[in-house]
Amino acid sequence: MTLSEKYNKIYHMDCLKGMRELLDDKEVDVVVTSPPYNLGIEYNTYNDNLPREKYLKWIEEVGKEIKRVLKDDGSFFLNIGYSNRDPWIALDVAFRLRKHFVLQNVIHWIKSIAIQKEDVGIYPNVRGDIAVGHYKPVNSDRYLSIMHEYIFHFTKKGDVKLDKLAIGVPYQDKSNIKRWKSAKMGLRDRGNVWFIPYETIKSREKQRPHPATFPVKLVELCIKLHGLNRTKLVLDPFMGLGSTAIASIRLGVNFIGFEIDEYYIKIAENRIKQELGKAHRSKGDKLTIASTREINKTRTLTDYLSAYYSISEKTR
Ligand SMILES: C[S@@+](CC[C@H](N)C(=O)[O-])C[C@H]1O[C@@H](n2cnc3c(N)ncnc32)[C@H](O)[C@@H]1O
Numbered sequence: 001m002t003l004s005e006k007y008n009k010i011y012h013m014d015c016l017k018g019m020r021e022l023l024d025d026k027e028v029d030v031v032v033t034s035p036p037y038n039l040g041i042e043y044n045t046y047n048d049n050l051p052r053e054k055y056l057k058w059i060e061e062v063g064k065e066i067k068r069v070l071k072d073d074g075s076f077f078l079n080i081g082y083s084n085r086d087p088w089i090a091l092d093v094a095f096r097l098r099k100h101f102v103l104q105n106v107i108h109w110i111k112s113i114a115i116q117k118e119d120v121g122i123y124p125n126v127r128g129d130i131a132v133g134h135y136k137p138v139n140s141d142r143y144l145s146i147m148h149e150y151i152f153h154f155t156k157k158g159d160v161k162l163d164k165l166a167i168g169v170p171y172q173d174k175s176n177i178k179r180w181k182s183a184k185m186g187l188r189d190r191g192n193v194w195f196i197p198y199e200t201i202k203s204r205e206k207q208r209p210h211p212a213t214f215p216v217k218l219v220e221l222c223i224k225l226h227g228l229n230r231t232k233l234v235l236d237p238f239m240g241l242g243s244t245a246i247a248s249i250r251l252g253v254n255f256i257g258f259e260i261d262e263y264y265i266k267i268a269e270n271r272i273k274q275e276l277g278k279a280h281r282s283k284g285d286k287l288t289i290a291s292t293r294e295i296n297k298t299r300t301l302t303d304y305l306s307a308y309y310s311i312s313e314k315t316r
Contacts, residue, residue: 004311007233007254009302010245010265015237016065018258023069028235028256031066032222032247034079034214035059035238037089041211044261056096062237063097069235073160076101077222079109079214081149084138090150102158107151109218110195111135123172133197151194151222163227164189194221210241210264219247228253242268246275254309269301276304 001022011018038055041048050058066076078097080090094103112133120126138145168187196215201207223231231253236244239257241264248255249272259265 003254004306004309007256007311008245008248008305008309010239010242010257010259010268012260012262012265013258014260015258016061019065019069019235019237022256023235025068026071026074028066028069028233029071029074029231030223030226030233031070031074031076031235031237032079032219032244033077033236033238034212034240035062035093037081037083037212039081039083039086039089043211044263046260052092056092059093060096060099063100066235066237067100067156070156072156073230074155075104075160075162075222075226076154077107078152078154079149079218080152081146081212084140084143084146094150094152097152097154101154101156103152104155104158104160105153105192107153107192107194109149109151109214110147110193111149111197112147113195125172133195134200151218153222160226162225163229164225166224166228167221190221194218196221208241209267213241214243216243216246216250219244220251223247223251223253239268240264242271245272249275249308252309254311272305273301276301276308 006022011022013021036043036046036048038048038050038052070076078093080093082088082090097103110133112131112135114129114131115126116129117126133147135145135147165185165187167190168185169190170186171188196218198215219234219236223234228251231251234244234248234253234255236255236257239245239259242257245255245257245268259268
């Protein structure tokens with residue numbers, strides 16, 4: 001199978017089988033994924049209620065396989081949440097993977113935050129109290145609503161150089177720019193707290209019929225942080241509705257993914273079609289695609305994807 005036949009697809013397959021059958025050792029630059037959390041979440045087919053030890057063993061198997069396919073200087077971003085009843089699950093997973101990876105960074109994905117003016121001081125941009133983002137409010141007198149999830153950044157040796165300013169944020173106080181050499185671009189390190197709200201949707205059933213997606217922007221930040229120039233292939237073993245595929249298309253990098261649920265793959269493919277429909281020629285080698293209708297009518301999605309990506313067979 002050539003790379004253009006293999007890449008930029010979501011395979012309807014168990015991810016362990018998929019990685020073993022389709023991916024060579026050290027083929028992948030970046031893994032961004034969110035596995036089932038074993039919190040009894042209602043997926044279309046997957047049973048998210050395994051005995052804990054069985055679940056952790058399985059996650060470890062997946063982790064081992066990810067290590068095999070990951071380049072030595074690759075990055076593995078594992079997004080995982082938890083519940084108030086089971087706050088340890090995310091940490092238990094990280095602890096299992098500790099046997100195989102170095103935890104290079106712990107990133108906190110913040111879904112919603114409240115900032116009070118009185119705590120901010122003299123920041124002209126903050127004019128009053130603000131509360132932004134979306135979260136599921138908890139109905140309890142002992143638990144707080146959970147507004148964050150983890151993104152564990154695992155690497156093989158803990159020494160992967162990152163492109164921090166690719167996701168840098170502008171300095172508020174521009175006088176810092178003169179003071180520090182690294183501030184040359186007017187940007188500073190974003191740090192490990194990332195506020196990424198879910199997109200506002202009107203109908204969950206129609207627009208996001210999946211109980212546990214992550215925002216496309218989360219994936220974009222991970223890939224850019226690893227370094228866009230040295231990312232040839234992004235893997236998501238648990239593709240869900242295809243957020244990793246959409247982010248990869250936006251950034252012009254190849255992806256490969258696995259998902260056991262056919263219904264989710266269908267929706268992911270529709271999202272990809274819409275994304276390609278929106279794509280505009282940004283570089284000389286990129287294809288401009290007029291509309292989703294055109295994709296449906298004339299050529300298959302695979303045709304369009306392989307035209308969108310001009311893959312050199314010498315990628316590796
Ligand atoms: C947390 S969701 C991922 C959602 C995805 N990040 C998104 O934004 O849409 C986990 C997904 O893993 C899928 N899944 C569960 N077991 C799997 C397996 N063995 N191989 C591949 N996919 C699996 C589930 O069907 C579910 O869609």
